[in-house]
Amino acid sequence: MASKYSMNDRPSWPRRAIVTAGEPYGNKGLHFGHVGGVFVPADFFARFLRDRLGRENVIFTSGTDCYGSPIMESYRKLKENEGYDKSISEYVESNHSRQAATLNNYNISCDIYGGSGLEPAAQIHNEVTAEIIERLHEQGTISKRSTLQFYDAKAGTFLNGRQVIGRCPIQGCKSEKAYADECDLGHQFEPEELIAPKSQLTGEVPELRPVDNLYFDLPAYLDFMKTYTAKLAQNPQVRSVVSKTMEEWLLPAQLYIQNKFREAFDAVEDQLPEHTVLEPEGNKSSFTVTFPSWKERDDAHAVLANGGVRFRSGKALVPFRITGNIDWGVPVPEVDGVSDVTCWCWPESLWAPISYTRTVLARDAKAAGVTEG
Structure with missing residues (x-):
């Protein structure tokens, strides 16, 4: 009717x-x-x-x-x-x-x-x-961070996102086409997490070198994003896959570690920042380590790597990089001592x-x- x-x-x-x-x-x-x-x-x-x-x-x-x-x-x-x-x-x-x-x-x-x-x-x-x-910057929502970026020593240049390819480190992702900080399925991660990176310029394994860039404090808006996502979930005009996908990125900061690395993990656990361990259920092949925020999770990377522990990151909000160290881009004014960087505006x-x-x-x-x- x-x-x-x-x-x-x-x-x-x-x-x-x-x-x-x-x-x-x-x-x-x-x-x-x-x-x-x-x-x-x-x-x-x-x-x-x-x-x-x-x-x-x-x-x-x-x-x-x-x-x-x-x-x-x-x-x-x-x-x-x-x-x-x-x-x-x-x-x-x-x-x-x-x-x-x-x-x-x-x-x-x-x-x-x-x-x-x-x-x-x-x-x-x-x-x-x-x-x-x-x-x-005046509102305090962007700031400088020193992070690692891929560098091709043979080509003598830093590599942009699409010039590095490897496998996605996000748990459950099957993508074999992941770039410096994002795979072709949209999962984002830190460059050092990329599995088996290779330079598309020379085919060599690129180095990771520290660079300064500007980052937007996306995690500061976690509560806003949760409220906004909940509204989308109630909106009949929005497909459920949209809100469900967004919800996945609003989870706590976590790392997933295979059970075979448990002994190595136990040996360095006391060096990790604040965290909790969720033991594997049933026949699961990995256990979960949860941190208060992305900062503690990222601080744990070096400890685990030095201890020979391989890990995969879960989805979580992380600071979003808005500048890059390449010439072809929109010039960005100097902020917090970061200069000679550009950005891409989508x-x-x-x-x-x-x-x-x-x-x-x-x-x-x-x-x-x-x-x-």
């Missing part, structure tokens, strides 16, 4: 709206999955809102995501295998032009299709990034909608003869 609706059920509309479409990487042109799966639905919605709110009250933005490991890796292979002699910026710009031409051929009505590393959006993108990072982040919208407004102001200030 059809539901009965009243005037109170009618949707309300904002005065203005920003519509965004997920940004494709700048390492290739667009295929029909990009156009039909991403841009056509967004274009449909933007056209609907323009009709509803007025053309001048809707901005439809998107663009090429100019940064990221896939771009750097594709560029490296093109140079080494095919003798490509242009810069990475020129490589990205050529792919951006191909993408823009495809969207134009399909009559996708973006107000701007920019590029995060290309002008005129690049300068605004950099300014927005610096502004957000400085505000986060399409699903807040950066792109803000920076591209500012680009549209700046472009329109210039066209109207309005000067800054």
